[in-house]
Amino acid sequence: MKDVHIGVIGLGNVGSGALTILAANAEQIALKLGFRLRVAAVCSRSVHSLTLPDVPAGALRTEDWRQVVAHPDVDVVAELVGGTTVANQIIDGAIANGKSIVTANKELMALCGAEIWDRAIKANINLAMEASVAGGIPIHAVLREGISGDRIVALAGILNGTSNYILTEMERRGESFDKILVEAQELGYAEADPSADVDGYDARSKLAILSALAFGERITPSDIFVEGIRRITAQDFDYAHQLGHTIRLVCSAQQTERGLILAVRPALIRQSTILAGVKGAYNAVWVKGQFGADTFYYGRGAGSQPTGVAVVSDLMRVAREIRSGSPERVSPFAHERLGEYKPVSITLQHRPYYLRFRVDDRPGIIAELAGILATKHISLEAVLQLPSDTKHDLPFVITVEPSSEQALREAVEQMSRLSFLREPPLALPMEPPL
Numbered sequence: 001m002k003d004v005h006i007g008v009i010g011l012g013n014v015g016s017g018a019l020t021i022l023a024a025n026a027e028q029i030a031l032k033l034g035f036r037l038r039v040a041a042v043c044s045r046s047v048h049s050l051t052l053p054d055v056p057a058g059a060l061r062t063e064d065w066r067q068v069v070a071h072p073d074v075d076v077v078a079e080l081v082g083g084t085t086v087a088n089q090i091i092d093g094a095i096a097n098g099k100s101i102v103t104a105n106k107e108l109m110a111l112c113g114a115e116i117w118d119r120a121i122k123a124n125i126n127l128a129m130e131a132s133v134a135g136g137i138p139i140h141a142v143l144r145e146g147i148s149g150d151r152i153v154a155l156a157g158i159l160n161g162t163s164n165y166i167l168t169e170m171e172r173r174g175e176s177f178d179k180i181l182v183e184a185q186e187l188g189y190a191e192a193d194p195s196a197d198v199d200g201y202d203a204r205s206k207l208a209i210l211s212a213l214a215f216g217e218r219i220t221p222s223d224i225f226v227e228g229i230r231r232i233t234a235q236d237f238d239y240a241h242q243l244g245h246t247i248r249l250v251c252s253a254q255q256t257e258r259g260l261i262l263a264v265r266p267a268l269i270r271q272s273t274i275l276a277g278v279k280g281a282y283n284a285v286w287v288k289g290q291f292g293a294d295t296f297y298y299g300r301g302a303g304s305q306p307t308g309v310a311v312v313s314d315l316m317r318v319a320r321e322i323r324s325g326s327p328e329r330v331s332p333f334a335h336e337r338l339g340e341y342k343p344v345s346i347t348l349q350h351r352p353y354y355l356r357f358r359v360d361d362r363p364g365i366i367a368e369l370a371g372i373l374a375t376k377h378i379s380l381e382a383v384l385q386l387p388s389d390t391k392h393d394l395p396f397v398i399t400v401e402p403s404s405e406q407a408l409r410e411a412v413e414q415m416s417r418l419s420f421l422r423e424p425p426l427a428l429p430m431e432p433p434l
């Protein structure tokens, strides 16, 4: 069978990882496919200053991505640039030239995946995006094929390796968020501007894509509730441990009678759960199906080679489909609800909550806080206070029985005005065992 030719645009972490694997596994890939994957063109603005040992001598090396998407030999374009501007133009250009596409771009696919997929179907090409969520975990294949016979009712994941690294290091060493963040930046685990990771936006894009695949709803990322990890302290882990829990940035999607509830937020999860064992830069996704019950997927969420494997596996799948003449027919986005869908507000969620206070100590504080909770019909479960050096900045924790998020928010808002509080209370949901 004729070889399939690849054009790789973007030669950074992911692009270079994919090229290394394509070269190192060339024979094995040919045996698995029955034909070869050949790199016909590579592109980045600095391509001429790069040493590219894994690129065949005859391949086009260009600074201009337009030459790749228009290259007559290229069958599949790998968009590994990232962002939403040039990447979008590359995908437009590839579709216009009838080239199939493999992308690792979560941001773009979360924002316009549904439209891109519709255009790919109309253009009779193939499209794949496994690397866009949880790099090394083949979760798209799981949702589109492995358990596609089931009906998904809930999904929860740890989808941002940087945040997970920071939280698990804070937990392990009892250090502050700021200190671990600086270390993570020095080690190259966190960007100079860490906002996308630690404020939850990167995880939100991934949750939007996974929810679209799992529930068939077309979701706008900005409709998903998001809260980052900046306010978590080492002491929160001490309190969480006392309660038999730990803290992770949890991405959750839950199908309820009223619709989907979606959130990215730090939450307490039981230490005995499988998700609590996900440490460092690892990612994990837990999926609950109506018929098949629980399945769990774990692996590296990022990195040149784990993500490179996802890209190469996508290239192989797309190449197989090209050679068997089966272009995309059904979008993995929005198979249930074609219009744009708004998730149900998180304020309808019922959970037990962990409330952490920092107060300037004086008599009657607990009574005052309990009084506010009582007016919102929230029942107090426990009060915890670890020894502290100072009475002027005393941390303690109240946990409450399952309550509506709406009532809890109103209570927190009222509490935030109390003069003895050093900062507004930190409220974290305590997730049910996964």
Ligand SMILES: NC(=O)c1ccc[n+]([C@@H]2O[C@H](COP(=O)([O-])OP(=O)(O)OC[C@H]3O[C@@H](n4cnc5c(N)ncnc54)[C@H](OP(=O)(O)O)[C@@H]3O)[C@@H](O)[C@H]2O)c1
Binding pocket: 009, 010, 011, 012, 013, 014, 015, 043, 044, 045, 046, 047, 063, 065, 080, 081, 082, 083, 086, 104, 105, 106, 107, 131, 132, 133, 135, 301, 302, 303, 304, 307
């Ligand atoms: N890093 C990971 O572990 C990981 C994991 C999962 C998914 N992803 C996704 O994979 C994509 C790539 O990420 P990355 O980490 O590999 O990024 P990266 O290391 O910054 O690489 C981006 C590449 O794109 C090239 N580029 C930028 N603008 C270009 C343009 N106008 N024309 C041609 N080339 C251009 C850059 O080179 P020049 O500056 O020389 O042009 C560079 O080679 C992103 O969508 C990211 O979200 C990454």
